[in-house]
Amino acid sequence: MKIDFTPADFNVALATSVVVYGFSGDELLTLIAQKDGEPFHGAHILPTAIIRPDQAPENVVKSLLRDLTGRDDWPLEQLNSFANPYRNPSGRVVNIAYYCLVRLSDDLKASLEARGCRWIPVTKVPSMAYDHDEVMAYARERFKRRVKRRPVGFTLLPREFTLNEIQRLYECALGRKFDKRNFRRKVLKSQLLIETGNTVRSSAKAKRPSRLYMFDEKKYQTLTLKGYDIVYF
Amino acid sequence: MKIDFTPADFNVALATSVVVYGFSGDELLTLIAQKDGEPFHGAHILPTAIIRPDQAPENVVKSLLRDLTGRDDWPLEQLNSFANPYRNPSGRVVNIAYYCLVRLSDDLKASLEARGCRWIPVTKVPSMAYDHDEVMAYARERFKRRVKRRPVGFTLLPREFTLNEIQRLYECALGRKFDKRNFRRKVLKSQLLIETGNTVRSSAKAKRPSRLYMFDEKKYQTLTLKGYDIVYF
DNA sequence: ACAAAAGTGTTACACTTACACCCATGT
DNA sequence: ACATGGGTGTAAGTGTAACACTTTTGT
Numbered sequence: 001m002k003i004d005f006t007p008a009d010f011n012v013a014l015a016t017s018v019v020v021y022g023f024s025g026d027e028l029l030t031l032i033a034q035k036d037g038e039p040f041h042g043a044h045i046l047p048t049a050i051i052r053p054d055q056a057p058e059n060v061v062k063s064l065l066r067d068l069t070g071r072d073d074w075p076l077e078q079l080n081s082f083a084n085p086y087r088n089p090s091g092r093v094v095n096i097a098y099y100c101l102v103r104l105s106d107d108l109k110a111s112l113e114a115r116g117c118r119w120i121p122v123t124k125v126p127s128m129a130y131d132h133d134e135v136m137a138y139a140r141e142r143f144k145r146r147v148k149r150r151p152v153g154f155t156l157l158p159r160e161f162t163l164n165e166i167q168r169l170y171e172c173a174l175g176r177k178f179d180k181r182n183f184r185r186k187v188l189k190s191q192l193l194i195e196t197g198n199t200v201r202s203s204a205k206a207k208r209p210s211r212l213y214m215f216d217e218k219k220y221q222t223l224t225l226k227g228y229d230i231v232y233f
Numbered sequence: 234m235k236i237d238f239t240p241a242d243f244n245v246a247l248a249t250s251v252v253v254y255g256f257s258g259d260e261l262l263t264l265i266a267q268k269d270g271e272p273f274h275g276a277h278i279l280p281t282a283i284i285r286p287d288q289a290p291e292n293v294v295k296s297l298l299r300d301l302t303g304r305d306d307w308p309l310e311q312l313n314s315f316a317n318p319y320r321n322p323s324g325r326v327v328n329i330a331y332y333c334l335v336r337l338s339d340d341l342k343a344s345l346e347a348r349g350c351r352w353i354p355v356t357k358v359p360s361m362a363y364d365h366d367e368v369m370a371y372a373r374e375r376f377k378r379r380v381k382r383r384p385v386g387f388t389l390l391p392r393e394f395t396l397n398e399i400q401r402l403y404e405c406a407l408g409r410k411f412d413k414r415n416f417r418r419k420v421l422k423s424q425l426l427i428e429t430g431n432t433v434r435s436s437a438k439a440k441r442p443s444r445l446y447m448f449d450e451k452k453y454q455t456l457t458l459k460g461y462d463i464v465y466f
Numbered sequence: 467a468c469a470a471a472a473g474t475g476t477t478a479c480a481c482t483t484a485c486a487c488c489c490a491t492g493t
Numbered sequence: 494a495c496a497t498g499g500g501t502g503t504a505a506g507t508g509t510a511a512c513a514c515t516t517t518t519g520t
Contacts, residue, residue, distance in 0.1 A: 001266040009246040033234040081314040
C-alpha cells in the first residue's frame with residue numbers, strides 16, 4: 001500500500017470551532033460569536049480560530065478558550081472534523097470541531113460580552129455561517145449522550161447547588177421531565193453528592209430554603225477509574 | 234471575531250485511515266496493511282489513502298473500502314482526527330480516521346490477501362507506523378461502546394447465524410463471558426431475531442445441529458426511528 | 467394563617483442474575 | 494449406547510416508575 005504525498009497535496013488549511021455549553025440555572029446556553037470582516041461580516045458563527053501549520057489543534061482550542069473564558073482546563077472533547085471541499089471561500093479548510101463544558105459566572109459573562117460573544121439558549125440558536133449549523137447539531141447529540149453517562153453537573157453547576165437545580169439541568173439537557181422523588185433517590189444513591197449544610201432561597205416568593213449540595217470529587221475519581229460506565233438516566 | 238487565512242496557512246495535507254472490523258465466527262479481526270516505499274517500507278499500517286485537496290474525506294474512505302472489500306456500503310463512522318504537528322516526515326498531515334464493520338466471507342479474504350492486507354485478531358495487532366497505534370486503540374474503544382447500544386451483529390454476522398455465534402461475538406467484542414440462558418433470553422426478547430427454520434452443525438464433532446436465525450431488518454428500522462437507545466449488555 | 471416551594475415513602479412491575487440438567491443427533 | 498454440544502426454567506434480588514401529601518419558612 002503506497003502513500004506518497006506530492007507538494008500539491010499540501011494545500012489545505014486548518015481551523016477549529018468550539019461549541020461551549022453552560023447552564024444558567026434554568027436554561028442550557030451556548031456560546032455564539034459574530035464574524036468581523038468579509039466575507040460574511042456580521043454573520044453568526046461558532047467561536048473559531050485558525051490552526052497554523054505548526055500548531056497542535058488542541059493547543060489552539062485551549063488558547064481560544066483561555067481567551068474567551070480566562071481558563072483552558074474545562075472538559076474538552078474533539079468532535080468530528082468537517083472537511084467537505086470548498087466549505088470556505090478562501091480555499092479548502094478542514095474544521096476540527098470541539099465541544100466544551102463551562103461553569104457560568106457573572107464575570108465570565110461580562111468578559112464574553114466584551115469579546116462580541118453571547119450566550120444563547122440552545123433552544124434559540126440562530127442559523128450560522130459556514131457549516132456551523134451542522135457542527136452545532138452534532139455537538140448537541142454528543143452532549144446528550146454524555147449527559148446520560150457522565151456527571152456533567154461537576155462542571156456545569158455552581159460549586160454548591162440544590163437538587164432542584166440539578167434536576168432542571170438534566171431536564172434541559174435531555175429535553176424531558178423527571179419525577180422529583182425518583183430523581184432524588186437516584187442521584188443520591190450515586191453517593192456523589194455531599195450535603196454542605198448550607199441553604200438558599202430559590203426566589204423571593206419561595207419561603208422555605210433549599211438545601212445545598214456539592215459533588216464528591218474524590219468518589220468520582222474512584223468510580224471513573226474502575227470503568228466510567230455509570231448510567232444516569 | 235476575525236478569521237483571516239493567509240496563503241501560508243494552506244500548507245497541510247489530508248489522509249484518511251480506516252479501522253475495519255470483521256468477525257470470523259470465534260474471533261474479532263481487524264485489517265492491517267503494509268507500507269510500500271520509503272519511509273517505513275514494510276511497516277505495519279492501517280489501510281490509508283491520501284485525500285487530495287479537492288476530495289471529500291468520506292468519498293475517499295469509501296473508495297478505499299470499495300478497493301479493499303468490493304463494496305462501500307458498510308456501516309462507517311468518523312473517528313477523531315489525528316493532527317499533531319509533524320506526525321508524518323513529509324510535512325504536516327492530518328489523518329481523519331474512520332471505523333467500519335464488514336461481513337467476512339471467503340472471497341473477501343482472498344481479495345484482501347491479493348492487496349497485501351491481512352486480517353489479524355484484535356488481540357494480536359502488531360505495533361504500527363505513524364500514529365496508527367493510537368488510532369487503533371481509539372477505534373477499539375468506540376467499537377466497544379457501539380456494541381453495547383447498536384445491533385452490530387446485523388453487519389458482522391453471516392446472514393444466518395446461531396445463538397452461540399452471536400454470543401461469541403458479544404463475548405469477543407466486550408471481552409467478557411455471558412451466561413448462555415440469560416444471553417438468549419435477552420437477545421430473543423429484543424424481537425430482532427427471526428428463526429429461519431434452518432440448522433447447521435457447528436463442527437464435525439457436534440452431533441446435534443444448531444438452529445439458525447436472521448435479523449429482522451424492518452423491526453430494526455422501526456426501533457431505531459424512535460430513538461436508538463436500546464441497551465444491549 | 468396562608469402562600470409557596472421543599473421535601474418525603476410505598477407499591478407494583480420489569481429486569482437481572484445465578485444456577486444445572488435434559489435433549490437431539492451422529493457415530 | 495454414548496459422546497457432543499444444543500437447548501431450556503426458576504427463584505431471589507435489584508432497579509424502575511407511578512403516584513400525592515406533609516413540612517418548613519417568610520410574609
